Amino acid sequence: MSGATKLPWVVVLLAVLLYVGWAIWPASALYNDVLSAHRLLAIAAVFKLAALLLGSIWAFACRDRLETDNPARPAWFLLSLGLLSTFAGQLSLAPFQLVLGETPFPTPGDIFYVLAYPFLIAALLVFLNAYREAGLPMGSAAGRALLLAGVGVIAIVILRPVAATAGPLLDRILTIAYPALDLVLLVPLVLLLRVALRLGRSEAGEVWLLLLSGFVFLCAGDICFAYFQSLGEEHLDPFVHATFILAYALIAGGAHRQLRILKS
Amino acid sequence: MTKPETIDSVVKVLGPYIGETMARSATEAHCHKLGIADGSAVSAEQLETLLGKLGGGLNIFLGRDKSKTAIGEVRDALTRGGGR
Numbered sequence: 001m002s003g004a005t006k007l008p009w010v011v012v013l014l015a016v017l018l019y020v021g022w023a024i025w026p027a028s029a030l031y032n033d034v035l036s037a038h039r040l041l042a043i044a045a046v047f048k049l050a051a052l053l054l055g056s057i058w059a060f061a062c063r064d065r066l067e068t069d070n071p072a073r074p075a076w077f078l079l080s081l082g083l084l085s086t087f088a089g090q091l092s093l094a095p096f097q098l099v100l101g102e103t104p105f106p107t108p109g110d111i112f113y114v115l116a117y118p119f120l121i122a123a124l125l126v127f128l129n130a131y132r133e134a135g136l137p138m139g140s141a142a143g144r145a146l147l148l149a150g151v152g153v154i155a156i157v158i159l160r161p162v163a164a165t166a167g168p169l170l171d172r173i174l175t176i177a178y179p180a181l182d183l184v185l186l187v188p189l190v191l192l193l194r195v196a197l198r199l200g201r202s203e204a205g206e207v208w209l210l211l212l213s214g215f216v217f218l219c220a221g222d223i224c225f226a227y228f229q230s231l232g233e234e235h236l237d238p239f240v241h242a243t244f245i246l247a248y249a250l251i252a253g254g255a256h257r258q259l260r261i262l263k264s
Numbered sequence: 265m266t267k268p269e270t271i272d273s274v275v276k277v278l279g280p281y282i283g284e285t286m287a288r289s290a291t292e293a294h295c296h297k298l299g300i301a302d303g304s305a306v307s308a309e310q311l312e313t314l315l316g317k318l319g320g321g322l323n324i325f326l327g328r329d330k331s332k333t334a335i336g337e338v339r340d341a342l343t344r345g346g347g348r
Contacts, residue, residue: 065327072324134321135293136286200283204325262327 012249015047019242024252026235029240038101044241045097048248052087055252058259061258065262071130072084075123076258080225083251084117089113103237106174114174120215124188131195139194146188155183158223170206172230179226182219207258214250217243265342267295270306274318277338282325290321315339 021043031040041067059080068098089112098100110238132138163176196212199205221243228236271291278287294317298310299324306314315335322331 067323067328070323070328070345131321134290135297135317135334136290136321195286196288198283198289200285202279202281202283202286204286207325209320261325261330264331 008249009253012047012245015043016242018244019044019238019245023236023238023242026238036101040102040238040241041097041101045094045256047245049094051245051248051252052083052090055088055248055255056083058252058255059083062255062258062262065259071133072127075126075130076255078119078126079251079255082116082123083248083255085112085116085119086248089116089224106170110174114177114181117185117192121181121185121188124185124192124215125203128191128195130186131192136195136198138191144191147187151183151186151190154186155180158183162226162230167230175221175226178222179219181220185215188220189219203257203261207254207261210250210254210257214247214252214254217247217250221247265306267300267302267304270311270314270342271295273341274338277341278318278322278334281330281334282322290318294318304346311342
């Protein structure tokens with residue numbers, strides 16, 4: 001990795017550390033005298049918007065570079081749409097975060113956040129189908145059934161405490177919807193992980209390492225958000241910011257790495 | 265060139281693109297489907313079919329142009345190895 005390609009990752013790492021530090025030492029001078037909560041919220045919003053927009057553009061550029069009959073082409077298009085929809089959700093939150101320094105929930109932006117999931121899930125399914133058609137080993141039917149059962153157990157463990165909390169109906173529906181959709185996303189994600197592990201540290205392996213890590217952090221961010229929201233632990237929100245910044249940056253990084261391969 | 269020699273040559277060239285494990289498992293799977301037995305020589309016709317199948321899989325990761333280049337490198341490596 002050259003210096004120029006390392007720099008964005010250094011910036012992302014610093015941003016993540018900034019928000020992890022905010023969660024651990026909220027009373028420190030850095031987070032009270034130098035950076036206010038309002039500023040930190042605004043910085044996080046800008047980071048997320050930039051990563052989502054770039055990710056969407058790069059994923060679309062990958063789609064554009066692939067031939068019309070390439071089975072991965074629709075997957076990159078769906079990924080681009082998923083990131084664009086998430087960007088639209090983040091953009092509708094931006095006025096609150098940048099001007100007022102607050103993150104209301106729920107907002108019309110949640111429509112876009114929820115809408116992103118069918119695109120992202122479909123993208124991963126199309127990738128899976130493309131790899132299966134290409135004759136890559138995808139595991140046995142028994143293995144897939146075991147995976148579904150595992151995700152079902154995780155769903156019960158994760159969703160039960162969130163579903164049991166009180167609050168307005170819409171808040172509760174959305175708080176459950178995000179981790180539930182993430183668990184659906186987890187199924188193709190784990191199947192793709194089998195493919196990605198075989199790719200190792202190759203060019204294609206780097207793309208999938210970035211993309212899959214990004215999706216894992218996306219799931220983690222949503223689950224943390226649901227827990228903190230439903231259990232009234234909003235002071236831990238900086239962890240959620242750190243997780244989403246990392247998730248969006250990793251997915252965008254994966255799309256960028258793929259684009260570099262296609263351009264080379 | 266025998267099946268193991270062919271697989272080794274393919275893995276050596278495609279490893280940097282898709283990883284040695286993926287290159288080996290994909291090549292072995294395609295050899296199996298093409299009925300290329302262990303220890304037997306790979307015919308020119310079987311080799312072309314194998315390269316076509318591998319190229320189709322590479323397209324997904326690398327795009328057609330880079331995939332063609334990679335398959336060309338495999339063909340060169342196999343030719344240098346005395347496969348045809």
